[in-house]
Amino acid sequence: MSRPFDVPRITPSEITPQNVWLSRRSLIAGAAALGGTGLIGGSAQAAQIIEPLKASKGFPSPSDPPSDKKLATTYNNFYEFGTSKSAPAMNAHRLTVRPWTVEIVGEVSKPRTIGIEELLAFPLEERIYRFRCVEAWSMVVPWIGFEFNKLAALVEPTSRAKFVRFTTAERPSEMPGLGSPVLDWPYTEALRIDEAMHPLTLVTLGMYGETLPNQNGAPVRIVVPWKYGYKSAKSIVKIEFLEKQPISSWTKAAANEYGFYSNVNPNVDHPRWTQKRERLLPALFASRETEMFNGYGAQVASLYAGMDLKVNH
Numbered sequence: 001m002s003r004p005f006d007v008p009r010i011t012p013s014e015i016t017p018q019n020v021w022l023s024r025r026s027l028i029a030g031a032a033a034l035g036g037t038g039l040i041g042g043s044a045q046a047a048q049i050i051e052p053l054k055a056s057k058g059f060p061s062p063s064d065p066p067s068d069k070k071l072a073t074t075y076n077n078f079y080e081f082g083t084s085k086s087a088p089a090m091n092a093h094r095l096t097v098r099p100w101t102v103e104i105v106g107e108v109s110k111p112r113t114i115g116i117e118e119l120l121a122f123p124l125e126e127r128i129y130r131f132r133c134v135e136a137w138s139m140v141v142p143w144i145g146f147e148f149n150k151l152a153a154l155v156e157p158t159s160r161a162k163f164v165r166f167t168t169a170e171r172p173s174e175m176p177g178l179g180s181p182v183l184d185w186p187y188t189e190a191l192r193i194d195e196a197m198h199p200l201t202l203v204t205l206g207m208y209g210e211t212l213p214n215q216n217g218a219p220v221r222i223v224v225p226w227k228y229g230y231k232s233a234k235s236i237v238k239i240e241f242l243e244k245q246p247i248s249s250w251t252k253a254a255a256n257e258y259g260f261y262s263n264v265n266p267n268v269d270h271p272r273w274t275q276k277r278e279r280l281l282p283a284l285f286a287s288r289e290t291e292m293f294n295g296y297g298a299q300v301a302s303l304y305a306g307m308d309l310k311v312n313h
């Protein structure tokens with residue numbers, strides 16, 4: 001379905017007040033930060049300290065405290081590095097994250113290739129978001145990044161741009177999981193343009209006060225907190241503005257299990273399990289009730305007015 005190209009607005013009370021801006025940001029290189037990265041097996045490219053300019057006061061804060069950093073950096077889905085939860089933390093140190101560029105093309109007036117240093121130079125904010133995987137586990141993560149709509153403004157999407165596709169790096173020599181045909185590589189995911197432009201959609205460069213560990217999608221990923229985790233593509237090398245709705249990797253793998261929208265919706269069961277509840281890690285049992293839109297309904301429900309979210313799952 002096509003919608004007008006518009007940037008959803010947040011209400012004035014949701015806008016971060018000036019006084020929560022912090023005074024400085026520092027990037028402390030390499031080895032000094034090695035101790036706190038949560039990486040298993042070490043890494044040549046350790047996470048660096050990254051101080052957001054701005055705290056996330058204006059966004060709905062989860063009632064639960066942030067999940068343990070060790071958990072968030074060792075219990076991962078990043079199939080390019082293996083399909084077990086522990087494989088990404090063990091294997092992702094192989095990913096070379098510098099130099100890194102992201103190609104931004106398609107229905108834009110000013111296509112360009114942007115380097116990682118330029119992305120890190122955007123005013124960065126910390127956003128504590130709920131994050132829920134389609135597998136019925138969830139975490140609360142302090143991400144660091146900036147709104148995708150600010151990146152889009154650089155390239156000036158045309159009126160024909162209706163969708164945005166994100167493509168992950170495909171590096172057989174660094175990603176042992178690419179040898180398995182579990183997905184049609186490279187990993188791609190896509191959003192409708194108004195979803196991408198929503199202020200909650202974050203170009204993410206860090207977490208827990210540091211640059212992203214490789215297993216969490218270094219050096220740049222997207223985070224879309226009201227959708228199942230797989231919509232949040234990692235280690236992005238290409239962003240395309242498209243006129244037609246593309247078919248993303250998970251939909252291609254199993255369309256009945258992974259629809260295009262993938263909004264967190266407790267009323268639509270996954271064919272193999274219920275989505276009514278979730279396991280807020282490290283809980284062992286799915287005792288927490290899953291909220292519609294992962295708790296972000298007040299912010300995003302209007303994007304789907306008139307749509308049947310059981311059909312468009």
Ligand SMILES: Nc1nc2c(c(=O)[nH]1)N[C@H]1C(S)=C(S)[C@@H](COP(=O)(O)O)O[C@H]1N2
Nearest residue numbers: 076077078079133168187229230232233234
């Ligand atoms: N390129 C790529 N991106 C990906 C995935 C993946 O396998 N490959 N897994 C997705 C899934 S299923 C989830 S739940 C989240 C996990 O993010 P996290 O490891 O930072 O929690 O990444 C998403 N992005």
Ligand SMILES: [Mo]
Nearest residue numbers: 133134229230
């Ligand atoms: Mo997931």
